[in-house]
Amino acid sequence: MKYVIGVDLGTSAVKTVLVDPQGKVAFEHSESYPLSRPQPNWSEQNPEDWVKGTLVSLRRLIEVSGIAPSQVDGLSFSGQMHGLVLVDKEGQVLRPAILWNDTRTTAQCRRIEKTLGAKLIEVARNRALEGFTLPKILWVQENEPEVLSQAYQFLLPKDYVRLRLTGDYAMDYSDAAGTLLLDVGSKTWSAEIAEAFELPLSLCPRLVESFEQTGTLLPDIAEASGLLSSTKVFAGGADNACGALGAGVLGEGRTMCSIGTSGVVLSYESNKDLNLEGKVHFFNHGEKDAYYIMGVTLAAGHSLTWFKETFAADKSFDEFLSGVSSIPAGSGGLLFTPYIVGERTPHPDANIRGSFIGMDSGHTLTHFTRSVLEGITFSLRESIEIVRDSGKEITEIIAIGGGAKNEAWLQMQADIFNASIVRLESEQGPAMGAAMLAAYGSGWFTSLSACAEAFIRPADVYKPDPKQAAIYDGLFNLYQEVYGQTRELNNKLAAYRQ
Template identity: 35%
Template structure:
């Protein structure tokens, strides 16, 4: 029983891999879905759609001449922050409100004011943003009292899928810490904040650790997925932490640059470090007494997807990359602010807007593409600068997500950060991290560190920064930051 399954419930798709104990991926599958936008600024998804998509990918990975009896464990990765509300029988009460939702602006202001008034920043280590579960839950309570009254428990997105596999309602510390109803320093629910917000404490389920076994595949789930009944299911973690595990970032001193739908700069620490201005987030990492500090961009891959689908009407990202490759660094003076759905780090501003600045008659569609790629890297550099100001070393940056699949975007990151960029040979880091977590949880690996040494391999090629490009980008980055400062008040109009 040395096969492991890692399931990554993302924002745009669910992915699953099946691997052996050496990390060889024997089978993988993916099922895409959309974000529902019932009103401008809202972002929702159906938990039932997540489950049906997960069943689809599990059936597909078992079609590849795999002996299911050799599957020893299943682990999870999932999009963070989202609010899933379930009733007494575990039924979904309403569509999940996910991380990119902007409806809870007034609730966010109130919660952050409370954190300051209660001098709780040293325990919370964060401020609240729109899309975080505690703010979304408060919005539901105040605007949909009927839905709030029907709710028995609140979960994170991946926890709902794990519930459908095991029948057990629970959460784990990494994702729970991203709800901001959590005492991150002490790895437990923040009961004082929950009480102050007049939320029902019984809504928050038991909280475990990522390597704990959550339950086993039930008879019903076995019928629906094709999995054998009784496979141990391990809690897993939020996608940022599973990305970290999948990249081998389980030691202090390494930094990851993830470009997915959103983007993150993240580092593991053995101290609960946090930015005093609360521009970054510090969440529980996969082991007790470890934390993950990260800066988040809401609109990384999302910006390129928006340009591809809504503006240029291109069919694939490969075409887009080829277009951008013909444009010199700096996009001939064109700069893009990637704030299509507001921004978190460093601005914490849900009203921020996207901007193309410097448009001239000679600019073409390929300039737009490169400017978007560069703008995303600039927005992540904002987070990297905060990390370094806290004393976090960033000598080695590991790239992951969709941005790691683009040779051009890797070079742009290296040049903008002025640091060497490393990549792993795995392209599904979150799913791999989930599978590794399952292996540690069932005892197949003695520790997560030894598992990563065994399973994860980096590419020999290191993407080094090009000096003249880094000098140019340093100048353009200052313009990028000034553009936000000068337009901040106009975003409110």
């Protein structure tokens, strides 16, 4: 039997999955690596740790599965977005990678806005946010000019790993869209943006499709990984683009809700000229000449984990969530906003912080727990409403990530979003999307849609309860008022944070 491998390069670990032609995951393995925070607001990693972890994970995958290396047709990647890797002409890394969750670049974001004005949204289709790549390049330009002067090209995390595996410099469109240097509509690097900041276009790597072959494994890499040097390597995509593929978001109206550490609402878009004025992200899809709209809640699952670890550390997650179904919608008049690390959509605000509104002495731990789940879901609905306001009808949403593992939460999503929620039979997220790119690139299927039909199967559907949906409509209106009512208070409190 033939197989493909999906490599998902995350922030804390790399995951590899071995997938057969029916889309079944035969084996999987993950390897963790460290995260460095050398200064407040900094978040960095050693790119070589990604390479070592990937090679170990690939070798373990082959060893544990017992398959012959010749059975692997190809592999592809999903990768954490936005992270800056600067390399010299020999491909050597010049400094630690600056990651997506590094927030040192506020001043550079303001510089981008002042310099480009409306041109930024017109060309790059996204606001200047600290997580994106161009602000990081400008930070290096201003603070480490000697490093930037040595740079041959900049790469994103998965592209650096692929360079080390194949010797090929390239970046796919879905990841390039998160740099603020891509003309998203025309799928070319923007000379206008680069020149505005005195950056040579040669700093930008060759652009390729996510399913395009970018080489084969170098001999020493093949030996280290346990694979053959003839193994085909495909470009891969941004983690959210690959998550969309892995959830079958491959057509108009198809929408996904992913709840992990952060929360993502993502909807397929075919109109390259759509301009939502930066209210949500607008990125290139892993499918050719397709796009996606994306809203982000920075602390979705993270809010739930924080609350449990702070107030119910002695309970398992199952125990912790066991009673939420017994609490009525609205948690007894208790509202939670998940702004505990700031927010992204629809409020790009680094100073805003979370809140519980409406606490009284009758509330129990279970009331608070349900309120946290509701607040996270209300936040994600704000992104859904922006997509709906663009003219899309959203009646069905595919749920992936931690938010797809609890039945009470799945039903809550159906009621709050007022849409059917679909849970998948085998949910591997971005890793499955990467495997699909390898399968399509290897010629297993005539299209990514055909691949999705073979690989992705729904398990359960949760339909909205009209009465609950009506209650949540009213509560959602109240939830939307909290940001405006607490913004100035949080700006003042920021001076007291240590």
